[in-house]
Amino acid sequence: MFVANKNNQSVLAVDARRNSKYTCPGCGEAVILRHGQMRLSHFAHHAGSNCEVFSEGETKAHLEGKTQIFDWCRKNHLAVKLEAYLPELQQRPDILVNWHHHWTAIEFQCSPISLEKLSARTRGYYEHGYKVWWILGPTYLVRKLTLEKISKFAYFQKSLNLFLSFYNPQTEQFIVKHHLTQDLFGKIKWADHAFSPSKTTFNELFHQTQRWTCENHYNANREAFELQRRLLGRYTDPRLAKAQRYCYMHHLNLAGCPWFVHGEDFDFPTGIMIPIEVKVRFLIKLMEAKRSQLFSYRMLFSWFENSNSEYKLQFPNISRPKFDVEMNFQHFLDDLLSNGIMQIEHEHYQIKKLPYWYNDLNQKLHFLPA
Numbered sequence: 001m002f003v004a005n006k007n008n009q010s011v012l013a014v015d016a017r018r019n020s021k022y023t024c025p026g027c028g029e030a031v032i033l034r035h036g037q038m039r040l041s042h043f044a045h046h047a048g049s050n051c052e053v054f055s056e057g058e059t060k061a062h063l064e065g066k067t068q069i070f071d072w073c074r075k076n077h078l079a080v081k082l083e084a085y086l087p088e089l090q091q092r093p094d095i096l097v098n099w100h101h102h103w104t105a106i107e108f109q110c111s112p113i114s115l116e117k118l119s120a121r122t123r124g125y126y127e128h129g130y131k132v133w134w135i136l137g138p139t140y141l142v143r144k145l146t147l148e149k150i151s152k153f154a155y156f157q158k159s160l161n162l163f164l165s166f167y168n169p170q171t172e173q174f175i176v177k178h179h180l181t182q183d184l185f186g187k188i189k190w191a192d193h194a195f196s197p198s199k200t201t202f203n204e205l206f207h208q209t210q211r212w213t214c215e216n217h218y219n220a221n222r223e224a225f226e227l228q229r230r231l232l233g234r235y236t237d238p239r240l241a242k243a244q245r246y247c248y249m250h251h252l253n254l255a256g257c258p259w260f261v262h263g264e265d266f267d268f269p270t271g272i273m274i275p276i277e278v279k280v281r282f283l284i285k286l287m288e289a290k291r292s293q294l295f296s297y298r299m300l301f302s303w304f305e306n307s308n309s310e311y312k313l314q315f316p317n318i319s320r321p322k323f324d325v326e327m328n329f330q331h332f333l334d335d336l337l338s339n340g341i342m343q344i345e346h347e348h349y350q351i352k353k354l355p356y357w358y359n360d361l362n363q364k365l366h367f368l369p370a
Helices: 060-075 115-127 149-155 221-230 238-249 274-287 297-307 323-338 359-365
Strands: 005-006 009-012 030-034 042-045 079-082 096-098 100-107 131-136 156-157 159-166 173-180 188-195 344-345 346-350
Touching: 009 238, 060 079, 060 100, 060 159, 115 131, 115 149, 131 149, 149 159, 149 297, 159 359, 221 238, 238 274, 274 297, 274 323, 323 344
Parallel strands: 100 131, 131 159
Antiparallel strands: 005 009, 030 042, 079 096, 096 100, 156 159, 159 173, 173 188, 344 346
16 A cells, blocks of 8 residues: 555655654554565555455556556646545545545556445445546456446446546556447447546546547448348357347348338447347337327337346446436437437327338348438
């Protein structure tokens, strides 16, 4: 650890002196100051200590990363504390910084952590008036960007949409993977923004008027052919096969789904179900309804939510309930309105025309929209 107490005052290891006595901010036990050419200056407990607050097993990447982020905050003239112990939580975030009149706990995460533990820590911070920002270390950068990783560590912000934050202490580079989306087949897409944190402030990164963009090379025709190829290929994606079986139960062919199904990617990953299955399940439910019926927004939202009835991802860093489902539903509802499938009548929704489902890809290609 980099901080210890002396006469009830916090002292950084780099400023400490060998002939002074220091105690652990968490357990109150005496600690040892260690200096070295190969390792950063730090404090350590005596052998046999039972302190549960301050871990002694931190990696070099973790130690370097949090000190560099701490220095970055100081250079940007932010009130900041390194390893500040929060007795009401019995936790010590790597960094505690006052940003926009709020104390924010920064957790520089290099080791694995369960969703349950992360959710509990995040909830504890919020319940005691702290915000929390999880920044991932280099071990997470070299790994595949999985749904589990997105679920645990992603945030949503207007200028960045869904995003993850990384920091590499070796290159001193901050990387933000922003505009995370999921395409029809479940593939995760994103855009990268890398910069040196010593030259960029928090405000520049999260400026509300700054709109970071993500190039979208969407092509409905190519996606329709890809859907056919995946359905007929030697190794069929089991998720697509499941969606196809559902279509067959209703005497439909997944490859002949309406063109507007090949619309925008989902803003939030869906979980076990891939977006194409969520969309077709909702459409089939809609096709079974009476055309004269008026639907409330809440009813349609409930149908869409139930269309993804299997395991859905949890986003502990997004406080608004069901925000992920709402974002995906709103964009799909906009597609239904713009394609003339639905219309608004007296603050309700009504089916204007049933979505046309083609027999196969060949028939579908004859009606390729301009």
